[in-house]
Every structure is written in structure tokens, then in C-alpha cells.
Amino acid sequence: MKRRSFIQKTALSSGALSLTGALSYANTFTNTVNAHLFNLKYAPHLGMFKHLAGDDPIDQLNFMADQGFTAFEDNNMMKRDIALQEKMGEALVKRGMTMGVFVVDKGGNMENTLAAGKQEHLDIFLDGCRRAVDTAKRVNAKWMTVVPGGYERNLPIGIQNANVIEALRRGAEILEPHGLTMVLEPLSDSPDLHLQTSEQTYLICKGVDSPSCKILYDIYHMQKNEGHLIHNMSLTWDEIAYIQIGDNPGRNEPTTGEINYRNVFKWIHEKGFDGVLGMEHGNSKDGKEGEQAVIDAYKHEDNFL
Template identity: 80%
Template sequence: MNRRSFVKNTALSSGVISLGGAFSYASQKKGLETAETFNLKYAPHLGMFKHHAGDDPIDQINFMADQGFMAFEDNGLMNREVSMQTKIGETLAQRGMTMGVFVVDKGGNMANTLAAGKQEHVDIFLDGCKRAVEVAKRVNAKWMTVVPGGFERKLPIGVQDGNVIEALKRGAEIPEPHGLVMVLEPLSDSPDLYLQNSDQTYMICKGVDSPTCKILFDIYHMQKTEGNLIHNMDLTWDEIAYIQIGDNPGRNEPTTGEINYKNVFKFIHDKGFDGVLGMEHGNSESGKEGETAVINAYKEVDSFI
């Protein structure tokens, strides 16, 4: 990407953001110049730019596209009205954007743990997978996040691993015919969560042995639990299908914490990654100024070429 041209053509470089929503999309249709895209498919979420785009989800998605973002993710998509899911899918198609992850509804991150080997927990998970397939069709999604739940402390860890692998094998049978991918997310939120590290998740994916069960490498969480990000991503690369972003500490946009995101993104780009990088973080500053800061931060760390 020609960074000089990018700065020249992007209204954000002067601290001004183009109008979002239907008006900006209509302007684009009339041939007005909009921001260039980024080198990677960074995916904002709803609420990230609401001070500029307003509360309407469709206006927000159009605003994201106007600023050069090529993807979008929505963890809570399964809980939205079918009509809204359909509108989101139509808008993404119109704007040429890729749909990122949404979370498979199995009752919450700690609920219905697959490590316990209980049939009722597995049944809830399988039902969530079936419903997720229908949601994915409405928005042309490929990836869906799965969190296996908490540890089952009364069982040996090897037995828990076996229980999780068997449950995920059954779950993978549901989206696989549709070309969809479950991505397992190791988290740092609680020591009671079963899935916490990239090597552990790699082992689970190898055990499931399906193109439908891969790793969601959340850079924020993995910085907290294991660090050594580029090395660990390289070790587990053949099982990584999706990546999420957040700086540490604070879980806000890149450049606000300790992670050298320019180097991390260069590594990801050099590996030939053409998937989505979800912006699963907050804004370090409030209001329009904070939203401008987020986009400027991505301009900065995306300048690795």
C-alpha cells in the first residue's frame, strides 16, 4: 500500500471522518472518493464508531466500510432479530465486506462445560451449532467462536481433554457440510476456564482432526497467558483460522499498550494470512475523538509495508 496516498486520501488524517450510514454509502455510489483499504482485514464491531455513525447497526457498518475496513464481526449476532441478521448480511454483501466471527450460543463462556463429559452439556452445545448454521447463512459467515467452558476439577486433565475432543468432533459434524469453521478461543479471563493457551488449543484441534475445528488466536488473551506472540503463533500456525486484537494492558486499540502490533501484523501478513482480524477491544478515549484515535492507530500499525 502507498502510505503517502493513503494519508492523503483518508479524511481522518486531518482529524475529520466522512459521514457514515446511508448518506455516505449513497455518496460513494455517486463516485465520491473514500478511504483506501488496509493491508489486512481488520474487523470492527458494533458500538465502536457510534458517535460518528449513530446507533443504527447498518449505518455503523456502512461507516466502517467508508473508513476502509474490509470486515466486520459481531459476537452477539445469534441474539439479534432475524430481520436484523438479514439486513447485516445484505449490507456486508453490498459493501464487499467479509463477515467475521459470531459466538455459538451454548449458555456463556463458563456454562455447560464440555470437559465434564455430561450429555446434557453436549446436547446444549450441539443445539447451538445447529442454530449457528442458520445464522451463518443469513450473513454469509464462515467462522463461529466456541468456548468449551470451565474445568471439571474432579476429573483428571487427560479425561477432560478426551471429553472436549469428543464433544467437538460431534459439533464439527454439523457445520462441516456447509463449509463453516468452529474456532476455539483460549481465554485469560479466569483460571477456571478450561481453554487458556495456544499449545493446548493446538492439541485439541489435532485431536478433533477436522477442517471445521481450528484456533481463534486472540492476541490480547495470549499476551496475558503466555506472551512470546510471534513464536507461539508460528508454532501453531497450521491450526489458526482467525485472529483477534487488543492491546495489553487495557484491552484497547493497538499503540495503547505493550504489544508491538506493527511487527505482529507484519508477521501475519508475511505468512500470507487472508482471513479476518477481529477488533475485539474497547476505545481508549471516549466520544468522536476516541473513535478517530482508533482508526488512526490502525493506520499507524498497518504501515508495516
């Protein structure tokens, strides 16, 4: 996936990340802003509101909470300094926010493909799972994204799927004792990716047969790869543990593309989904105006009751 990394240099003059200062910021905003009550747990990421909230990650978390967002996701959490992970975890608890996904560090999306059945690729993946457990504990996370890797063209697809299933079973053995869940994400970035559709991901999850291996249904990618969003989510619903958002074309906030997100959100809500919907997209406009447009778009599309 062509994921964006939005974190910037801290705006604090001392160059340190101060939790005390962040909480002071939170108190100021909480007294002046009426947080919107969303029907679903939409999760912004760092950088999405940097012009309105400032560059400091803790300030950004507090700003998200002040707007009414009750979740947060961070693809790059495993790569962040441990001290920052701990501070972010503390801030999320204080603001009552649910931590969404971070990406298991196993190399890039096309690298170390589990479909190949190679021991060296499996070892890198399992090491990433072990390290992910420690990260999850620091930030109170439950879900982590896994992309199995590239398509292994010298093997039949059935053999590739079997290799992926076997590798994920090993990963699930690491995560299960801690109550953690890896969520598999089919992507649209390249035809060389092994995992591309919800039905294939469903088959693999059934093969792994573990509460620690479920589907991440990214609406943007699945609109590109297969369409029929509500129909395909319905078919695979019992294995979907996490959802991500992005309109198509453009991969920006809802209302900027062709997807009827109000209807999709309404269907998800009616299914009783109480998990996280990650806002894994860009802003269609720059600066404060663009950031406010993202907030307004979610208020608009969430108004389905």
C-alpha cells in the same frame, strides 16, 4: 470472556431499520471519503464508531466500509432479530465486507462445560451449532467462536481434553457439510476456564482433526497467558483460522499498551494470512475523538510495508 455488547437503540426517527436509508448514507460517504487501503482484514464491531456513524447498525457498517475496513465481526449476532441479521448480511455483501466471527450460543463461557463429559452439556452445545448454521447463512459467515467452558476439577486434564475433543467432533459433523468452521478461543478471564493456552488448543484441534475446528488466536488473551506471541503463533500456525486484537494492559486499540502490533501485523502479513483480524477491544478514549483514534491507530500499525 467479558465481552462488551455495544449495540444501541436505532437512530432512525421511525424506529425502523431502513436498508434504503443506509445505502443512501453509504453513497454520501463514498463520494466524500477516500477509503484507506489496509494490508489486512481488520474487523470492527457494532458500537465502536457509534458517535461518528450513529446508532443504526447498517449506518455503522457503511461507515466502517467508508473508512476502508473490509471485514466485520459481531459476537452477539445469534441473539439479534432475524430481520436485522438479514439486513446486515445484505449490507455486508453490498459493501464487499467479509463477515467475521459470531459466538455460538451455548450459554456463558463458564457454563455447560464440555470438559465434564455430561450429555446435557453436549446437547446444549450441539443445539447451538445447529442454530448457528442458520445464522451463518443469513450473514454469509464462515467462522464462529466456541469456548468449551469451565475447568472440571474432579477430572484429570487428559480426561477433560478427551471429553472436549469428543464433543467438538460431534459439533464438526454438523458444521462440515456447510463449509463452516468453529474457532476455539483460549481465554485469560479466569483460571477456572478449561482452555487457556495456544498449545492446548492446538492439541485439541489435532485431536478433532476436522477443517471445521480450528484456533482463534486472541492476541490480547495470549499476551496475558503465555506471551512469545510470534513464536507461539508460529508453532500453532497450521491450525489458526482466525485472529483477534486488543492491546495489553487495558484491552484497547493498538498503540495503547505494550504489544508491538506493527511487527505482529507484519509477521502475519508475511505468512500470507488472508483471513479476518477481529478488533475485539474497547476504545481508549470516549466520543468521536476516541473513535477517530482507533481508526488512526490501525492506519499507523498497518503501515509496515
